[in-house]
Amino acid sequence: MSWEVVIGLEVHCQINTDTKAFCGCSTEFGAEPNTQTCPVCLGMPGQLPVLNTVAVDKTILTGLAINAHINLESKFDRKNYFYPDLPKGYQISQFAVPLVVGGYIDIPTKDGGEKRLGITRIHMEEDAGKSMHEGLDAVSHIDLNRSGVPLMEIVSEPDMRSADEAIAYLKQLHQLIRFLGVSGADMEKGQFRCDANISVRRPGEPFGTRTEMKNMNSFRFIKQAIEFEVLRQIEIIEDGGEVVQESRLWDSVKCESRSMRSKEEAHDYRYFPEPDLPPLRVSQQEVDAIKAGMPELPGQLRKRFETEYGLSSYDADVLTQTLESAAWYESLVAAHPADPKRCANWMANELLGRLNDAGKDLSESPVSAARLAELLNRIGDNTISGKAAKDVFDAMMESTDSVDAIIEAKGLKQVSDSGAIDAIILEVMAANPAQVEGYRGGKDKLMGFFVGQVMKASRGTANPGMVNQRLLELLKG
Amino acid sequence: MEIDVRKVAMLSRIRLTDDEAAELGPQLSSILGYVEQLGKVDTDGVPPTAHPHDAAMPLRANVVTNGNRREELQAPAPKTESGLYVVPKVIE
Numbered sequence: 227m228s229w230e231v232v233i234g235l236e237v238h239c240q241i242n243t244d245t246k247a248f249c250g251c252s253t254e255f256g257a258e259p260n261t262q263t264c265p266v267c268l269g270m271p272g273q274l275p276v277l278n279t280v281a282v283d284k285t286i287l288t289g290l291a292i293n294a295h296i297n298l299e300s301k302f303d304r305k306n307y308f309y310p311d312l313p314k315g316y317q318i319s320q321f322a323v324p325l326v327v328g329g330y331i332d333i334p335t336k337d338g339g340e341k342r343l344g345i346t347r348i349h350m351e352e353d354a355g356k357s358m359h360e361g362l363d364a365v366s367h368i369d370l371n372r373s374g375v376p377l378m379e380i381v382s383e384p385d386m387r388s389a390d391e392a393i394a395y396l397k398q399l400h401q402l403i404r405f406l407g408v409s410g411a412d413m414e415k416g417q418f419r420c421d422a423n424i425s426v427r428r429p430g431e432p433f434g435t436r437t438e439m440k441n442m443n444s445f446r447f448i449k450q451a452i453e454f455e456v457l458r459q460i461e462i463i464e465d466g467g468e469v470v471q472e473s474r475l476w477d478s479v480k481c482e483s484r485s486m487r488s489k490e491e492a493h494d495y496r497y498f499p500e501p502d503l504p505p506l507r508v509s510q511q512e513v514d515a516i517k518a519g520m521p522e523l524p525g526q527l528r529k530r531f532e533t534e535y536g537l538s539s540y541d542a543d544v545l546t547q548t549l550e551s552a553a554w555y556e557s558l559v560a561a562h563p564a565d566p567k568r569c570a571n572w573m574a575n576e577l578l579g580r581l582n583d584a585g586k587d588l589s590e591s592p593v594s595a596a597r598l599a600e601l602l603n604r605i606g607d608n609t610i611s612g613k614a615a616k617d618v619f620d621a622m623m624e625s626t627d628s629v630d631a632i633i634e635a636k637g638l639k640q641v642s643d644s645g646a647i648d649a650i651i652l653e654v655m656a657a658n659p660a661q662v663e664g665y666r667g668g669k670d671k672l673m674g675f676f677v678g679q680v681m682k683a684s685r686g687t688a689n690p691g692m693v694n695q696r697l698l699e700l701l702k703g
Numbered sequence: 704m705e706i707d708v709r710k711v712a713m714l715s716r717i718r719l720t721d722d723e724a725a726e727l728g729p730q731l732s733s734i735l736g737y738v739e740q741l742g743k744v745d746t747d748g749v750p751p752t753a754h755p756h757d758a759a760m761p762l763r764a765n766v767v768t769n770g771n772r773r774e775e776l777q778a779p780a781p782k783t784e785s786g787l788y789v790v791p792k793v794i795e
Contacts, residue, residue, distance in 0.1 A: 243765050250768030259786040261771040268776060280765035301753045308716055310790040323753075358787070359794050366794070367787040494714055499753060507759040 230429045231456050232436075233392045233422055234384035237399060238377050239409045240353065240417040241281045247352045247376035248275030248318065255415055259369035267352075267374030269314030274502050277350075281376040282506065283516055284408040285325050285350050288378060290517050291406055292345050294329030299507050302350075302500040310368050311355035319379075321497045324349035325506065331402070332525070333394040343395050344383030351377050378408075384423065384433065389452040393445055396420060401524050405549050413443050420448055424455045426463070434459070435469040439483060442476050451476040454483060527552055535559065535566035544574045551578075551588055554595050561599030564606050572602060576619055593622050600629040614638040614686050642689040647680075647696050650688065654679045655700065665701055673697065706732045 246253055249266035266273040289296050303321035326348035332340040355370035380399065386392045400418060403411045411418040420443075425436035439455055442448040454476075459469050474483040522530075524546050531542040531552075545555045558569045577598065581591055601622065605615050610633055621632045633639055641647060654676060655662050665672040680693050708728035712719045719727065773786060782789040 245763070245765050245767050248763075250763065250766065252767045252769070258771075258773075260773050260777065260788070261786070262769075263776060264769040264772065265776070276763040277760060278765050279762035282762065299753075306714070310788070310793055357793060359792065362792070364792050365789050366792050367784065368790055369787055494710075496714065501754070504754040504756055504758045504760045 229426045229460050231387055232384050232425045232433055233386035235382045236421045237380040238419045239403055241284050241376040241378055242409050243278050243280045243376055245278055246374040247278055247281055248374055253375050257371055262371040285378045286516050287406055288408050289326030289348055291402055291523060292329035294326045296513050297325055299505050300325040301505050302503045303497045304500050305495045305497055311357045317352055318500055319351035320349035331395055331398050333398055343385040346381045346383055348378050348380050353377050389449045392452055393449050405524055422452055426459045435471050438473045440473055440475055447478045537570050541570045541574055554588055558595040558599055561596050562602040568602055580623055608640055608642055610638050610640050638687055640689050641684060641687050642692055647688055647692055650680055650683050651696055651700050654683055
């Protein structure tokens with residue numbers, strides 16, 4: 227009998243504001259420890275929190291982008307627990323009435339369709355500080371620069387049925403967040419963190435007991451952790467045991483999870499309304515204004531690229547991974563409008579491939595869209611072959627010489643003069659009399675041999691179309 | 704309403720002697736019992752009160768107003784090292 231996997235995800239996403247959620251401290255990453263704190267985010271007695279307006283707007287924008295309902299009145303609560311990186315002894319969060327409720331994300335399915343995954347809510351809260359244990363014996367070190375940085379927690383419905391669906395959801399959400407510009411969403415910097423609630427059941431039966439997997443900071447680890455946990459649970463049940471509801475910590479080095487039961491016991495958060503903050507009220511007009519300023523979303527952009535530029539869904543997907551890359555592509559097409567598909571091929575395969583190899587970002591590309599367009603124009607007007615263009619492109623990545631100067635210097639200008647091509651062909655024929663005889667005797671396959679020889683003799687500069695045409699003519703004899 | 708005074712003390716990180724626990728348990732239970740009377744009020748159709756003042760929340764502009772005050776702010780800490788707070792080892 228088969229097992230069905232049930233997964234729900236909680237994503238903590240750092241909102242990219244200049245200042246913290248409730249005070250005027252900087253949120254800049256990488257500052258000297260404890261240099262970005264004040265009495266509010268240190269939890270000193272008598273300090274009052276005041277909410278950051280941009281954090282509110284960005285949470286609303288995210289809610290609108292997932293087709294959620296925005297609560298015009300929402301509330302804040304205290305989530306109480308003791309930990310040295312939480313100076314107040316509680317985290318300000320939204321429990322009873324969050325800012326955003328409902329919504330969904332559509333993920334592509336293997337059969338080319340879409341699956342809709344529900345989102346329960348998005349609430350605002352503040353981050354804790356950072357604890358460091360490594361290399362320390364009897365102590366831990368605490369940096370509170372991150373204490374009070376605004377987060378949104380995006381909670382999904384338990385709608386995912388495999389690790390792959392969970393990853394597809396996370397990638398889609400991650401991309402959306404970056405498009406909206408509401409978070410850097412850099413996983414290595416902890417700006418996009420995921421906890422997974424996982425259970426298994428026989429199809430059609432009620433949900434099984436779930437466990438919560440924590441501490442997964444890359445898509446690869448999340449997939450591994452979910453797959454590990456699913457197998458662990460199935461094994462327990464098939465051996466006649468019962469899954470215990472608990473939090474488990476993923477160890478990406480050992481590739482296994484372990485129970486956090488010690489922490490579990492203390493987890494009675496005793497939520498209660500935050501007395502220091504009156505309700506958060508936003509007007510429908512404010513929500514509408516945020517909606518009006520919403521950028522084109524990845525899904526819309528992908529579809530537009532397919533219809534407007536005739537791209538394959540794969541290319542459209544690659545080029546719309548970030549707003550920046552979509553904009554880069556569109557300025558390339560604007561400068562080389564003759565062939566949007568050629569633009570897509572060159573950008574996706576040649577440019578992004580080379581940048582990736584060099585460990586560079588599109589923003590660090592040594593070749594601008596305008597310059598790449600110049601090269602594509604030279605392919606378009608038959609000055610160079612597509613193959614020679616790759617050599618030119620390699621040179622362009624290293625130098626700022628003009629495209630035409632590089633073509634000239636490398637002697638790659640395509641030969642489309644039939645006299646010159648005929649001369650090369652005749653030379654090749656003279657050097658290979660046996661093959662000429664064979665071809666004339668009916669061995670058509672030798673055509674490929676002649677094309678290769680002529681291209682080689684011309685060092686790739688002969689126009690391939692013309693070589694074919696002239697070879698057919700001259701080989702006839 | 705019975706209250707588990709040991710659990711409450713543990714959650715609040717307050718150490719109680721047995722005598723204190725025996726004394727405080729019934730006291731806390733009776734306080735909760737007193738407040739529980741509110742449950743008898745018919746609140747159908749009454750919107751929940753989120754805050755005693757019927758005020759909307761004022762918001763803060765997203766502008767950095769605080770500088771580095773580490774030295775001053777860390778002065779009361781029992782122990783620091785290289786700008787970090789030093790606490791007894793915590794690891795999960």
